[in-house]
Amino acid sequence: DAKTTQPNSMESNEEEPVHLPCNHSTISGTDYIHWYRQLPSQGPEYVIHGLTSNVNNRMASLAIAEDRKSSTLILHRATLRDAAVYYCILTRAAGNKLTFGGGTRVLVKP
Amino acid sequence: DAGVTQSPTHLIKTRGQQVTLRCSPKSGHDTVSWYQQALGQGPQFIFQYYEEEERQRGNFPDRFSGHQFPNYSSELNVNALLLGDSALYLCASSLRDRVRNEQFFGPGTRLTVL
Numbered sequence: 001d002a003k004t005t006q007p008n009s010m011e012s013n014e015e016e017p018v019h020l021p022c023n024h025s026t027i028s029g030t031d032y033i034h035w036y037r038q039l040p041s042q043g044p045e046y047v048i049h050g051l052t053s054n055v056n057n058r059m060a061s062l063a064i065a066e067d068r069k070s071s072t073l074i075l076h077r078a079t080l081r082d083a084a085v086y087y088c089i090l091t092r093a094a095g096n097k098l099t100f101g102g103g104t105r106v107l108v109k110p
Numbered sequence: 111d112a113g114v115t116q117s118p119t120h121l122i123k124t125r126g127q128q129v130t131l132r133c134s135p136k137s138g139h140d141t142v143s144w145y146q147q148a149l150g151q152g153p154q155f156i157f158q159y160y161e162e163e164e165r166q167r168g169n170f171p172d173r174f175s176g177h178q179f180p181n182y183s184s185e186l187n188v189n190a191l192l193l194g195d196s197a198l199y200l201c202a203s204s205l206r207d208r209v210r211n212e213q214f215f216g217p218g219t220r221l222t223v224l
Contacts, residue, residue, distance in 0.1 A: 043200050043217055044202075046212045049212070085152075096204055097155050098213060099155065100152030103152055
């Protein structure tokens, strides 16, 4: 499985945007880029995914570099409820095993 | 829709014992995956079941086994428990969809091995 690299932690102020980077230099052409987050004492939850084009949904935006070797998850206005560990994961189209790394712990300050 | 449910919530066992954890997938889902999450780490994939068969397996010993029933629910069995098996066990359900690949996770079962 192709690996991803994320910063261990990031801090943000409430109602400000948060940009979470992810490097995946060994990504293959069929790998989808997924983001999940895990709030304290809960199981992970799906945030967003993409293949080549930037994606937006009600939770976040995903910006994918043109060469697909990196991506950025954007939380447009962080709230205290967004404090969680965010995982960037690559998955093959044919199967849906998730390989979690260490993720980025996001702290949102009021 | 109740989402993914797991039972029990917490469990305490002693070394050498056997344990069975249960998972009911989200309505309409046909695939169940199990993950182990040690404290402070990301979840690690154990195995995945689809059509009552194990389809993928992670790097776990055969002390870890599973089953999927015709109603898509699943069990995870761990034999000969070790102290290192103490962890949060997460179940995730999904559809065999090549595009979305979105998994829905349950709240987990916290297993403590003494």
